[in-house]
Amino acid sequence: MSTRRIFITGGASGLGRAIALRFARAGWRVCVADVNDARGAETVAALTVLTSHAHYLRCDVTREEDLRAASEWLAANWGGVDVVVNNAGVAQAGAIEDVELSDWQWILDINLLGVVRGCKVFTPMFKRQGHGHFVNVASMAGLLDVPKMSSYNASKAAVVSLSETLQNELADDHIGVSVVCPSFFKTNLAESMRTSDPGLRKAMGKLLDRSPITADDIAGQVFQAVEKRGFYVLPHREGRQAWLMKRLLPRGLYASFMQKRTRRMRGHVEAPRT
Secondary structure: OOOOEEEEEOOOOHHHHHHHHHHHHOOOEEEEEEOOHHHHHHHHHHHOOOOOOEEEEEOOOOOHHHHHHHHHHHHHHHOOOOEEEEOOOOOEEEOOOOOOHHHHHHHHHHHHHHHHHHHHHHHHHHHHHOOEEEEEEOOHHHOOOOOOEHHHHHHHHHHHHHHHHHHHHOHHHOEEEEEEOOOOOOOOHHHHOEEOOHHHHHHHHHHHHHOOOOHHHHHHHHHHHHHHOOOEEOOOHHHHHHHHHHHHOOHHHHHHHHHHHHHHHHHHHHOOOO
16 A cells, blocks of 8 residues: 555546546545535545545635645645645636736636645645655646637646746755646536636537546546656647647747637537537
């Protein structure tokens, strides 16, 4: 039985839950944190079938004191933690002129500052232990630039940049970092999405439902990244190809490609089914 320990924000559903189950199957001690207590209880019930150490903590990543309380619980009850997954996130979509600044502040407080708080709170524990690993969940949206997703793209791009910085900053302290950048996959992200455009919500739901890659697939790649100390986790082949094009092509060519691809995607999503 493994004595390794993992803490996952947003761990009661979606990708967070899938990661929790994957590590539990390997015998890890798993602590999930969320703001949905009912889902948290359901997740712990599923985890206890796989591991003898599963726990749920109510934790709002917009509150540094919640994360500090979680770190104190882990230190007192499990003697620390080996992996922290900063997974909690929300979505926002809309044209730049339509999105309220309050929505920008909301998404940045969760998607970016939630990750910042997690890294800030747990880095001292990792340094005292002499080891640790952060898994920060971003998105291909943080590497690419899909229209009408400015706030979401910007929040996830910042998570990528933060993770790249911490990989260098924390290396001498034997603290690893991975950044996860999936494209669309079936999850409950659309539940929390804010948008003034009903068409965008419908399109997002269809894209999430049609993905051939599941949360379990991505969780398996996260597990391998932790085992091998890998940095980028890019589960979707098309996303990897688009990112490579962005890095290698002149901006004009890449932008033209993305604009044509976005039009095709919009047409495919909005086309009536027969």
